[in-house]
Amino acid sequence: MARQAAAHTEHLQTSLQNQARQLTDDWNLELDLELRAQAVYLRGEVDVLSGEVRNARQQIVDAAEAVELSHTCHRLWQSCSSLSDSMKLGKECPPLSWFVEQVRSEVSADPVIAAALETIPGAALTDGVQTEVILQQRFPTLRRNCQRVAMVSEDGTSGPWTYTMSYVRSMFVFSRRSSVSLDTVDLTKMETADLLTLGEEKLHEGELEQAVRVLNQLRGQPRVLAQDWLDSARLLLATRQALDVISSQLLLGGSKDGF
Helix, strand or coil, X not given: CHHHHHHHHHHHHHHHHHHHHHHHHHHHHHHHHHHHHHHHHXXXXXXXXXXXXXXXXXXXXXXXXXXXXXXXXXXXXXXHHXXXXXXXXXXXXXXXXXXXXXXXXXXXXXXXXXXXXHCCCHHHHHHCECCHHHHHHHHHHXXXXXXXXXXXXXXXXXXXXXXXXXXXXXXXXXXXXXXXXXXXXXXXXXXXXXXXXXXXXXXXXCCHHHHHHHHCCCCCHHHHXXXXXXXXXXXXXXXXXXXXHHHHHHHCCCCCCCC
């Protein structure tokens, strides 16, 4: 009996040990699976958080760049506005090469600004432009000289008598205010004195482009004498038009794709 009891006890111990090992193995397997699932879940959470951090960091960088670009555009816009004001109201406008180089170095990626910079005449970059004030100051002398040779041909081959008659006639020409719209008159049929009067009116009204349009109809020696003034006025208009485009684009902060 004792021997049977010992064998039975040993059998029970062996069974319990096997069950314990099985339970341990099952529990370890279940724990391993659960830990792996948790690792996958946590890895996904970390990836999501990492993406959010990257997006937040990029938004901060973009915001900082936008603020810097806004400041740059505002500063350049102020320079552009000052140049435009000096062209209209100042007594001189220095060469624009410094301004063009500054804009190109900071916002040249904008296609509108880049195209506008290319339209600025070379003479404006190296020599500057004559302002509207200077053109207004030059006009009385231009007008007087043109009236004195109103009857002289463009090639200057008219005889002494023609020069004398033209000079004498200029002494009896008086200004006549017209205040007319260019759309209501035929400039090609107007006399030299009338063209000069109308051109001067438009110039003092701040309509430089219309003044150029009027004086462009001068004929003979008056046209020859007015050519230098016309060239200076056209240079001013072309430069100012380019600056207007640049100023508008800077005010908008540049195009979305350009910057």
